[in-house]
Amino acid sequence: MKFRLHLFELEDQPWFPHVVRQGMMDVLRFMITALGIYKPVVPLLRKALAHTGQTQLVDLCSGAGGGIQQVWQELEKQAGQRFTITLTDKYPNLEAYAFLADQTNGGLRFEQQPVDATAVPPVLKGFRTVFSAFHHFRPETATAILEDAVRQNQGIGVFEGAGKRWHELLLVWFVFPWAILLFTPFIRPFTWRRLFFTYLVPLIPLGTMWDGTVSLLRLYTPAHLEKMVAAIHAPHYTWHIGRARHWSGTGVLYLVGYPS
Template sequence: MRHRWQLFELEDQTWFPHVVRQGMMDVLRFLITGLGIYKPVVPLLRKALRHQNQNHLVDLCSGAGGGILQVWQELERTSGQRHTITLTDKFPNVEAYRYLAAQSGQALTYTPDAVDATAVPEHLEGFRTVFSAFHHFSPATAQAILADAVRQNQGIGIFEGAGKKWYELLLVWLVFPWLILLITPFIRPFKWSRLFFTYLLPLIPLGTVWDGTVSLFRMYTPQHLQQMVNQLNAPHYTWQIGRARHWSGTGVLYLIGFPS
C-alpha cells in the first residue's frame, strides 16, 4: 500500500452511537494488549526517553487507552525505572481512564478536559505519544500535531498498530470478527451494552471490521511521514521513521522525534 485514501471511519462520525463507539475502542484496547501489538516499539521509545532524560509521557488521542497499559508495563520492566503517563483526548473516555489508572496503581493518570493534539496546553509537559490515532487526521492536521511538539520543544512518538500491508486486510476481514466474538465476555470493565451490540445487534464487530479496513487505507507510509518531517524546519530534532516487526508477521509503523 503506497498510497493513502482519506475515506471515513464510523467512530469519527458525530452521528455514530457513542455506546457502540466506546465498545469498539474497548475491543481494540483488549486486542492490542492481548496480542502485544506495541511491544516491538518499546525499545525505541525507551531509548528516546533515555536520551531526553524523561520518565513522563503525555499520551494524545488516547481513545480507550489502546495498548498504553502494556507499553507502561514494558517500559518499567525493561528499564527498571519508574514511568508515569497522562492520558488525554479531545473527547476523554473517563471511564476507561479510571480503569487504567486503577490497574497501574495511579501511574497512569488522565485529564478530564478536552485536549487538542495540535495545541497541547503548555502545562502538559512530557514526551508525547500517539497510538493508533495518527491516521485519523488529514495531512494538514497531522503536520500540525508534529509542529506543536516542535514548537514546545517536546519529544513525540507516533505509532500505528499495523505495517500498511495488503495481507493485513485479510486479518481484519477473516480473523477479527471471530476474535471479537470470542473475547467480548472477558473485556473489562464489563458492560451489558457491549454484549448486546456484539451478539444481538452486531454493530461492534461490523464497525470494527469497517474501521479496521479503512484505517489501513488511511495510514501514512514512512515516505509520507518523512515528507512531513522535512517540512517542519526542525534541524535540531533527531527523527526515526520505519516499521518494527511484530511476532505475527505484521508491522508497527513509527515516527519518533526529539530535540538533539
Template sequence: MKLRLQLFEFEDLPWFPGMIRAGMMDYLRFMISTLGTYQPIVPLLRAALLQTGQTQLLELCAGAGGGTAGILHRLHTTGLPAAQVCLTDLYPQPSAWRLLQQTTSGLTFAEAPVDATAVPTNMPGLRTVFSAFHHFPPAAAEALLADAVRQKTGIGVFEGAGKHWLELLLACTVLPVVQLLITPFIRPFSLSRLVFTYLIPLIPVFTIWDGCVSILRMYPPPQLLALAHCADPEGTFHWQAGVVRHWWGPQVTYLIGTPAETGA
C-alpha cells in the same frame, strides 16, 4: 501498499453514538493489550525518553488506553522505574482509564478533552500517538507534529500494523470472528456492548469498516518522514521512521522525533 485514501471513519464523526464508539475502543484495547501489539517499540520509547531527559509520556488520542499498561510496565522493568503516562483524548474515556489506573502504577489521565494539534502548554511529557495518527489528514497530521516541535517536547507516532493487503484481508475476515468470540471476556462488563455486538451488531459492522479504512489511511514511513520535515522546516528535531516486527510476524510502523539539541 503505497496507496493512501482519505476515507472517513465512523468513530471520528461528532454525531457517532458514544456507546458504540466506547464498544469499539474497548475491543481495540483488549486486542492491543492481549497481543502486546506495541511491545516491540518499547526500546525506541525508552531511548527517546533518555534523549529528552523526560520521565512522562503524554499519550494523545488515547482511546481506551490499549497497550498502555504493558508499555509502562516494560519501561519500569528496563531501567526507567520513574516512567509515567498521562492519557488524553478529544473524546475522553475516564471510566476505561480508571480501570487501567487501578492496576497500573504511574498512570494518570486528563478528563477534559485535549486537541492533539494544540496541546495545552501545562501538559508536559514526550508525546505519543498509538493507533490514531492515520485519523489525521495531511494538514492536521503536520499540525500535530508541528505543535510538538514548537513546544520542544519530542513525539512518537505508532501504528500497530504494516500497510499491506494481507492486513486488509484480516480486518475483513479473521478479526470480525475474533471479535465475536472475545467480546464476553472484555472487562469491565457492559450489557450495551453485548447488545450492540450480538443482537444489533453495530459494533462489529462499524469496526470492520473503520479497521479497513484505518489501513488505507495509514502513512508508510516515507510519508511520515515527509510530514515531519514539513512540520519542522528548520530541522530542530532529529527524526527517524521505520517498521519493527514482532517475533511472531505482525509489524508496527513508527515515527519518532526528538529535539536535536538533546544530542539525539
C-alpha cells in the same frame, strides 16, 4: 500499499452512537494488549526517553487506552525505573481511563477535559505519544501535531499497530469478527451494553471491520512521514521513521522525534 486513501471512519463521525464507539475502542484496547502489538517499539521509545531524560509521558488521542498499559509495564521493566503516563483525548473515555489508572496504581493518569493534539496545553509537559490514532488526521492536521510538539520542544512518538500490508486486510475481514465474538465477554470493565451491541445488534463487530479496513487505507507510510518531517523547520530535532516487526508477521509503523 504505498498509496493513502482518506475514507471516513465511523468513530470519527459526530452522529455515531457513543456507546458503540466506546465499545469498538474497548475491543481495540483488548486485542492490542492480548497480541502485544506495541511491544516491538518499546525499545525505540525507551531510547528516546533516555535521550531526553523524561519519565513523564503525555499520550494524545488515547481513545480507550489501547495497549498503553502494556507499553507502560514494558517501559518500566526494560528501563528499571518509574514512568507515569497521562492519557488525553478530544473525547476522553473517562470510564476506561479510571479503570487503567486503578489497574496501574496511578502509573497511568488521565486528563478529564478535552485535549486538542494540535494545541496541547503547556501545563501538560512530557514526551508525547500517539498510538493507533495518527491515521485519523489529514496530512495538514497530522503535520500540525508534530509542529506543536516541536514548538513546545517536546519529544513525540507516533505508532500505528499495523504495517500497511495487503494481508492485514484479510485479518480484518476474516479474523477480527470471530475474535471479537470470542473475546468480548472477557473485556474489562464489563458492561451489558457491549454485549448487546456485539451479539444482539452487532454494530461493534461490523463497525470494527469497516473502521479497521479504512484505517489500513489511511495509514501513512514511512515515505509519507518523511515528507511531513521535511516540511517542519526543526533542524534541532532527531527523527527516526520506519517499521518495527511484530511476531505475527505484521509491522508497526513508527515516527520518533526529539530535540537534539
